[in-house]
Amino acid sequence: MTGRQGVVLYGPPASGKDTVTAALSALNSKYAQFARLKVGSGKSAGYRMGTEEQLTALEAAGDVVYSNARYGNTYVLDRPGLDAAFAAGVPVVHLGQVAGIRAVVDGYPASWSVVLLWCPREVTARRSQGRGDADTTARLMAWDATRADLDAHPDMVWDLTVDTAVSPPQDAAVLIDQLLAQRAGAATA
Numbered sequence: 001m002t003g004r005q006g007v008v009l010y011g012p013p014a015s016g017k018d019t020v021t022a023a024l025s026a027l028n029s030k031y032a033q034f035a036r037l038k039v040g041s042g043k044s045a046g047y048r049m050g051t052e053e054q055l056t057a058l059e060a061a062g063d064v065v066y067s068n069a070r071y072g073n074t075y076v077l078d079r080p081g082l083d084a085a086f087a088a089g090v091p092v093v094h095l096g097q098v099a100g101i102r103a104v105v106d107g108y109p110a111s112w113s114v115v116l117l118w119c120p121r122e123v124t125a126r127r128s129q130g131r132g133d134a135d136t137t138a139r140l141m142a143w144d145a146t147r148a149d150l151d152a153h154p155d156m157v158w159d160l161t162v163d164t165a166v167s168p169p170q171d172a173a174v175l176i177d178q179l180l181a182q183r184a185g186a187a188t189a
Contacts, residue, residue, distance in 0.1 A: 004110040005180050007092045008101055011117035012146035013139035014127035016164035017094040020117060023173035030089040040073025066103035071138060082108055096146050098153040113179050116161040123165045
């Protein structure tokens with residue numbers, strides 16, 4: 001295992017992945033959200049927008065660690081992007097599929113801390129509407145898919161679980177930072 005540390009935040013839409021990542025970055029500038037490569041259209045903030053040709057080239061080179069399709073787009077965790085993110089600090093990867101977690105943890109060498117951020121479906125609905133999402137219905141379908149994904153993988157082990165309906169983002173950030181510090185200490189002991 002390398003000395004590089006990364007964080008995976010898993011949870012349904014509007015569970016607080018962006019908000020907790022912002023709180024982590026405010027706590028310590030070494031944390032930065034990993035900007036996935038997005039092939040498609042729509043929201044571009046927080047993504048590296050790419051083309052089908054770029055995706056094909058990454059696939060041919062074996063540099064796609066994980067990809068998934070949702071909301072009519074393809075989202076990619078790519079080896080060159082992860083390399084750059086680790087060179088800059090501690091990447092925070094957002095995922096909504098257990099298969100993605102396993103692909104990253106097993107397919108990209110680093111010390112990964114895997115965190116489940118959870119909130120009830122009605123909280124996702126309220127947050128999605130509150131932030132002006134035009135596709136709240138699709139996000140609720142994704143919430144349902146995330147719940148089914150969790151139910152299908154009862155063997156999934158979480159390094160930390162946070163209920164974002166009751167825990168403020170700053171508290172979650174402190175817990176995640178403490179987790180990484182403990183893991184770094186254990187690795188050097």
